[in-house]
Amino acid sequence: MDNSQALAACGPFSSAERDAVYRAIYTRRDTRSQFSPEPVPDEVLARILLAGHHAPSVGFMQPWNFVVLRSLATRRKVQALFREANEEAAAMFPAERQASYRALKLEGIVEAPVNLCITCDPDRAGPVVLGRTHDKAMDSYSTVCAVQNIWLAARAEGIGVGWVSIIDPAKLRAMLGIPDRVIPIAYLCLGYVHEAYVRPELEVKGWRRRLPPEDVLNFEGWGQAGANEPLLALMRQGMEDGPVRPSPCGMS
Amino acid sequence: MDNSQALAACGPFSSAERDAVYRAIYTRRDTRSQFSPEPVPDEVLARILLAGHHAPSVGFMQPWNFVVLRSLATRRKVQALFREANEEAAAMFPAERQASYRALKLEGIVEAPVNLCITCDPDRAGPVVLGRTHDKAMDSYSTVCAVQNIWLAARAEGIGVGWVSIIDPAKLRAMLGIPDRVIPIAYLCLGYVHEAYVRPELEVKGWRRRLPPEDVLNFEGWGQAGANEPLLALMRQGMEDGPVRPSPCGMS
Numbered sequence: 001m002d003n004s005q006a007l008a009a010c011g012p013f014s015s016a017e018r019d020a021v022y023r024a025i026y027t028r029r030d031t032r033s034q035f036s037p038e039p040v041p042d043e044v045l046a047r048i049l050l051a052g053h054h055a056p057s058v059g060f061m062q063p064w065n066f067v068v069l070r071s072l073a074t075r076r077k078v079q080a081l082f083r084e085a086n087e088e089a090a091a092m093f094p095a096e097r098q099a100s101y102r103a104l105k106l107e108g109i110v111e112a113p114v115n116l117c118i119t120c121d122p123d124r125a126g127p128v129v130l131g132r133t134h135d136k137a138m139d140s141y142s143t144v145c146a147v148q149n150i151w152l153a154a155r156a157e158g159i160g161v162g163w164v165s166i167i168d169p170a171k172l173r174a175m176l177g178i179p180d181r182v183i184p185i186a187y188l189c190l191g192y193v194h195e196a197y198v199r200p201e202l203e204v205k206g207w208r209r210r211l212p213p214e215d216v217l218n219f220e221g222w223g224q225a226g227a228n229e230p231l232l233a234l235m236r237q238g239m240e241d242g243p244v245r246p247s248p249c250g251m252s
Numbered sequence: 253m254d255n256s257q258a259l260a261a262c263g264p265f266s267s268a269e270r271d272a273v274y275r276a277i278y279t280r281r282d283t284r285s286q287f288s289p290e291p292v293p294d295e296v297l298a299r300i301l302l303a304g305h306h307a308p309s310v311g312f313m314q315p316w317n318f319v320v321l322r323s324l325a326t327r328r329k330v331q332a333l334f335r336e337a338n339e340e341a342a343a344m345f346p347a348e349r350q351a352s353y354r355a356l357k358l359e360g361i362v363e364a365p366v367n368l369c370i371t372c373d374p375d376r377a378g379p380v381v382l383g384r385t386h387d388k389a390m391d392s393y394s395t396v397c398a399v400q401n402i403w404l405a406a407r408a409e410g411i412g413v414g415w416v417s418i419i420d421p422a423k424l425r426a427m428l429g430i431p432d433r434v435i436p437i438a439y440l441c442l443g444y445v446h447e448a449y450v451r452p453e454l455e456v457k458g459w460r461r462r463l464p465p466e467d468v469l470n471f472e473g474w475g476q477a478g479a480n481e482p483l484l485a486l487m488r489q490g491m492e493d494g495p496v497r498p499s500p501c502g503m504s
Binding site for chain 2: 009010018106147149204207
């Protein structure tokens with residue numbers, strides 16, 4: 001192949017385009033209760049799935065599969081798996097947190113017209129995969145990159161996504177006939193939304209707060225040696241202002 | 253809290269905004285050789301890191317840390333770790349693939365002015381985490397969502413990102429002083445790029461091809477029962493046309 005045609009000039013987005021990317025990132029929510037029953041057209045679902053299929057993957061292995069579930073009967077069975085797991089989950093919390101845990105609505109499996117199980121096939125590119133040789137989890141991580149692409153593309157399409165992780169993966173695998181070698185990574189609920197939380201629902205409901213930047217930022221190594229105060233100050237300011245402050249929804 | 257203020261009207265993006273999100277998704281590349289040495293200003297790095305910090309996370313635990321590395325001495329030491337691992341990796345491939353493996357440039361650790369080690373702290377929110385009760389990997393997956401947000405935000409800023417996974421994670425942890433409980437998830441190289449591959453570099457160089465949609469799509473369960481031909485056809489068409497076909501780079 002002529003590599004001179006493989007490269008193209010490349011630069012930053014226009015500020016309007018850049019703001020749109022940040023808007024998707026900042027207004028993306030984990031949706032559980034706001035799904036509209038209106039169907040998601042195949043044209044829209046195809047765009048969202050292709051966004052997932054164009055995620056980065058280790059050694060270009062593309063280990064993902066997208067299992068599209070529209071059948072109400074199947075979604076009801078998955079919801080039963082969620083309920084079983086959620087009872088087990090509630091019992092694991094300290095006594096004083098169980099009531100607030102049980103008060104949260106954590107899934108919209110039946111309300112959302114499209115469910116999507118995204119899996120990782122470790123055998124997709126043979127036993128030795130470029131880039132997976134020193135971290136066996138790299139194929140799962142690639143699959144999660146596809147999930148995040150799907151989540152952001154869906155946001156741009158006006159479609160909310162909820163990730164339901166309170167399900168026994170082995171039982172889900174058996175129910176959907178997924179081979180033993182294949183790992184269910186994410187179970188997503190998708191549907192149009194007409195309103196959304198401005199901040200994460202778990203923050204609004206007092207479960208946990210957003211961490212300040214000094215809790216997540218390190219410089220030149222773990223011990224904060226050579227702390228970069230200007231960068232920290234900019235991040236603090238960005239969190240106060242919102243680095244991009246579009247109306248969270250609505251047309252701009 | 254007054255929940256009536258917590259929700260806001262919500263809809264699809266304008267078509268220009270939507271195209272910008274898809275443009276970021278489709279023109280994002282794993283960058284190894286195109287880094288410019290020009291420094292990345294703190295203002296830009298702060299926006300990119302905040303995009304990571306606004307990723308979804310299981311139980312809103314925000315398990316990530318972002319270790320910013322600019323020191324050339326540290327980056328040279330990390331590059332030595334890469335070289336050691338890459339020799340081991342090359343030897344794992346079948347004899348007939350070793351030459352083409354060795355011909356690939358797989359990192360830009362020293363050329364990229366900013367490196368970023370993104371880690372996952374499983375203890376960030378106590379032993380029982382909402383949503384992690386039935387899949388222990390959910391905290392790592394949340395961290396990968398932060399990586400993908402960073403990758404897309406960087407693309408919008410004109411900054412290329414390369415994910416270097418061919419490093420022994422235990423040696424990287426020791427070098428950066430990361431506590432034993434904390435998992436290094438991604439080691440990223442960041443820098444401005446002025447040209448980029450139109451298609452993934454591993455595809456251009458003949459390592460692997462993009463899979464057709466029928467290889468990654470399933471309906472109502474693993475066995476393709478109830479195959480949705482219209483959706484498959486739309487995905488095939490989208491892959492031929494490119495669902496969004498902006499100039500891959502350059503100002504729009």
